[in-house]
Amino acid sequence: MSSEFTLLHTDDSSQARLGRIDTAHGPIHTPAFAPVGTQATVKALDPRDLRELGAELILANTYHLYLRPGADVVAEMGGLHHFMGWDGPILTDSGGFQVFSLAENRVVTDDGVVFRSHVDGSQHLFTPEVVVRIQEQLGADIIMCLDECAEPHDRAYNEAALARTHAWATRCLEAQSRSDQALFGIVQGGIFADLRQESAEFLAGLGFPGYAIGGLSVGESKPDMHAMLDVTVPLLPAEKPRYLMGVGAPEDLLEAVARGIDLFDCVLPTRLARNAALFMRQGRINIRNAQFERDPSPVEAGCGCYTCQNFSRSYLRHLFKAGEILAARLATIHNVHFLLALMRDVRQAVAEGAFDAFKDEFLSGYPIIPHEVRATNRERRKSHQGSR
Amino acid sequence: MSSEFTLLHTDDSSQARLGRIDTAHGPIHTPAFAPVGTQATVKALDPRDLRELGAELILANTYHLYLRPGADVVAEMGGLHHFMGWDGPILTDSGGFQVFSLAENRVVTDDGVVFRSHVDGSQHLFTPEVVVRIQEQLGADIIMCLDECAEPHDRAYNEAALARTHAWATRCLEAQSRSDQALFGIVQGGIFADLRQESAEFLAGLGFPGYAIGGLSVGESKPDMHAMLDVTVPLLPAEKPRYLMGVGAPEDLLEAVARGIDLFDCVLPTRLARNAALFMRQGRINIRNAQFERDPSPVEAGCGCYTCQNFSRSYLRHLFKAGEILAARLATIHNVHFLLALMRDVRQAVAEGAFDAFKDEFLSGYPIIPHEVRATNRERRKSHQGSR
Numbered sequence A, B: 001m002s003s004e005f006t007l008l009h010t011d012d013s014s015q016a017r018l019g020r021i022d023t024a025h026g027p028i029h030t031p032a033f034a035p036v037g038t039q040a041t042v043k044a045l046d047p048r049d050l051r052e053l054g055a056e057l058i059l060a061n062t063y064h065l066y067l068r069p070g071a072d073v074v075a076e077m078g079g080l081h082h083f084m085g086w087d088g089p090i091l092t093d094s095g096g097f098q099v100f101s102l103a104e105n106r107v108v109t110d111d112g113v114v115f116r117s118h119v120d121g122s123q124h125l126f127t128p129e130v131v132v133r134i135q136e137q138l139g140a141d142i143i144m145c146l147d148e149c150a151e152p153h154d155r156a157y158n159e160a161a162l163a164r165t166h167a168w169a170t171r172c173l174e175a176q177s178r179s180d181q182a183l184f185g186i187v188q189g190g191i192f193a194d195l196r197q198e199s200a201e202f203l204a205g206l207g208f209p210g211y212a213i214g215g216l217s218v219g220e221s222k223p224d225m226h227a228m229l230d231v232t233v234p235l236l237p238a239e240k241p242r243y244l245m246g247v248g249a250p251e252d253l254l255e256a257v258a259r260g261i262d263l264f265d266c267v268l269p270t271r272l273a274r275n276a277a278l279f280m281r282q283g284r285i286n287i288r289n290a291q292f293e294r295d296p297s298p299v300e301a302g303c304g305c306y307t308c309q310n311f312s313r314s315y316l317r318h319l320f321k322a323g324e325i326l327a328a329r330l331a332t333i334h335n336v337h338f339l340l341a342l343m344r345d346v347r348q349a350v351a352e353g354a355f356d357a358f359k360d361e362f363l364s365g366y367p368i369i370p371h372e373v374r375a376t377n378r379e380r381r382k383s384h385q386g387s388r
Helices: A047-053 A062-067 A071-076 A080-084 A096-101 A128-138 A155-175 A193-206 A222-235 A250-258 A268-274 A306-310 A313-321 A325-351 A355-365 A372-383 B047-053 B062-067 B071-076 B080-084 B096-101 B128-138 B155-175 B193-206 B222-235 B250-258 B268-274 B306-310 B313-321 B325-351 B355-365 B372-383
Strands: A004-010 A017-023 A026-030 A032-035 A058-060 A090-092 A106-108 A113-116 A123-126 A142-144 A182-187 A211-213 A242-244 A263-266 B004-010 B017-023 B026-030 B032-035 B058-060 B090-092 B106-108 B113-116 B123-126 B142-144 B182-187 B211-213 B242-244 B263-266
Touching: A017 A325, A026 A032, A032 A058, A032 A325, A047 A325, A058 A062, A062 A071, A062 A096, A062 A128, A071 A128, A080 A090, A080 B313, A096 A113, A123 A128, A128 A142, A128 A155, A155 A182, A155 A193, A182 A193, A193 A211, A193 A222, A211 A222, A222 A250, A250 A325, A250 A355, A268 A325, A306 A325, A313 A325, A313 B080, A325 A355, A325 B325, B017 B325, B026 B032, B032 B058, B032 B325, B047 B325, B058 B062, B062 B071, B062 B096, B062 B128, B071 B128, B080 B090, B096 B113, B123 B128, B128 B142, B128 B155, B155 B182, B155 B193, B182 B193, B193 B211, B193 B222, B211 B222, B222 B250, B250 B325, B250 B355, B268 B325, B306 B325, B313 B325, B325 B355
Parallel strands: A032 A263, A058 A090, A090 A142, A142 A182, A182 A211, A211 A242, A242 A263, B032 B263, B058 B090, B090 B142, B142 B182, B182 B211, B211 B242, B242 B263
Antiparallel strands: A004 A017, A017 A026, A106 A113, A113 A123, B004 B017, B017 B026, B106 B113, B113 B123
16 A cells, blocks of 8 residues: 555644654654665664654665665665665655756756766666656655756746656656555745746646655755745645655754645754764754863753763764764764654644744744755765765 | 672683673673773774673773873763763773884883874873873773783893883882772783793782783784793683783684683774674675675574674675765674674583583684784784774
8 A cells, every 4th residue: 555644633823734644664743854864774873773763754865776786686685674674664765856966967858867877977867767667676655756956046947847847747657556655746946936836736736645845955045945835835735745855954844844844854964963063952063172072961951862861972072083983873863863853842732732832932042054054955066975 | 899700610621711700890701702992982883782782891992092082081071981881891901002003103111101192193101100090090990001012023022021011010000099990910921931931920929800911913823822822821820810912803712712711802893894894603704795785694694683683785785885884883783793692602612511512613614814813913003093
């Protein structure tokens, strides 16, 4: 059976919703944040860690797994769940974003995209049919249509890309041969309200079991992101899940939940962790800072994660300064816990009709970093790895 | 209270012994292998992993922790156990080996050793009094005398170094101010039987609560190593534990247990793991090898470790090829499990009077790599990190 979404409750004073997606590998309680396991591992964590952290959904990258170890290898090993030892729900993206974040070496036609591997320079073709086939080999519970992610401020490019994205969405639906995977359409259209509306209406007409919103958090301003959600979400069917791709900053999660988003994924918590940047309710700290050399307190007082329950800021700083592998692991555990705990709090607040107050209180204490998303995106493009 | 050794049983047909060291942080059942946590972490593992693996003793390096984060920082954070979140027994070495494996930048006098930090080039002095003081700040259960580890084939150097090592042992005993740490003497003497005998007799006369044998597995042949154990061990008091420093190859563990050794430490299992080399009863495999690309079996059939219980060779190979952090973690779990399980089997065999048969059976299936130890040592010296 494919994944089924149940809408449990919608907030009175916002668009925030409480729901549940039932998959063959267990339920996902929404609003939910999915840690990213680009190469079939959430970096520095093992599946037992993810369970203990309360992760209900993880994302893996079609582009990366297609190139290495190969979708046929994963299929031969019993599919992605078995391969990576994670028996909970998995979502794979279509690989489109990665192809388009590798700025060089790609040629887009109406048929698909020709690109060169960042691993070995070999040439490859992604078409709607190819990416559906690959995702069927990988075997995730939720899979994505091939889309074209354009520079968000370029009107002409967004018009052309949107036409392709829509044609590809139709072809993906036709190409799907497995009935146990939920194929989501992806709304595009840059920062142009009319294109976003057109895209939402077109895809809603195709009757997908879920809808993603792509091409946001890729360089546009936060007001632009909010405006695009405001025009898009109301045009998507209420009884289907809505997934905002590549967004994971705490303030963005809250603003998007308020606008009716159910699912999120982002490399932010794991990538920041490896750079020693740790989430706190009062904003982030960089644990390498000299001020933590003799600080016996946990990263965040009151935090229930394994890291905060067992280790001091002083020890974490030492591990980072000494270049120890355990640094990445303990920092990742804390950051992923922070976002998953935030989403649990969000769900409880929505259930209690107190989401607005919760959001206001959180945001009043959390310093917003305006160029967060843009900087992350720049780093992503520079690295040529482009994992959302 | 200091650590107490209880000799439980000695084998009939070899010198193999069964014992228990009771420390303030719990018992160590001997013969025991201690994983090495050079910089206050066993690389890629957390304390929960170590507990689950059944580790009863870990080693940390005085030299590294003195330089970074500093023994005063560790002391201020409540000592090494609290700092690294490990409440089991810890042994610290004296730092002597690390100083002497940094071939450049050291000047030895009868007073001690002046050397430059491999971290920042700053100049430091280790004397017997200084290293006892540092180890008292770190707070391990078992601590070591400052010794001089000489090139094993150089007679004149070994004579001079041994005189210093003995004088330093006396000074370490006098310098000790904490009564809750067991200070072990270290037998030296290169590959010279008369020097080893002289050293064992001299140190036994000082009445240490335990005795280490240093300066082996540093470039000498296996027959030389065995010969040195044969002449040394019988001169050490039977009622005290005997610790062979820096030895961890499976065949060396068995040969040394047969000669009456109770304790071991070595970076071999953790370092090999990070290089994708995995222990098996039939010898080692390198999991990066192309033959494992589509191998659905665990690293070793029948192995009870978390890695083998949950992941295939194919997945481990993928993690190493993709440069994922989880590769180091899963490989380290397997290799440390292998050696700790081997030592559990050894203890059971000794208890059952079947050690000789166990050793013969194991060694008949395990291909010995003659230059293993030497190669590891060369790598160690090249890296200028010198962690045993």
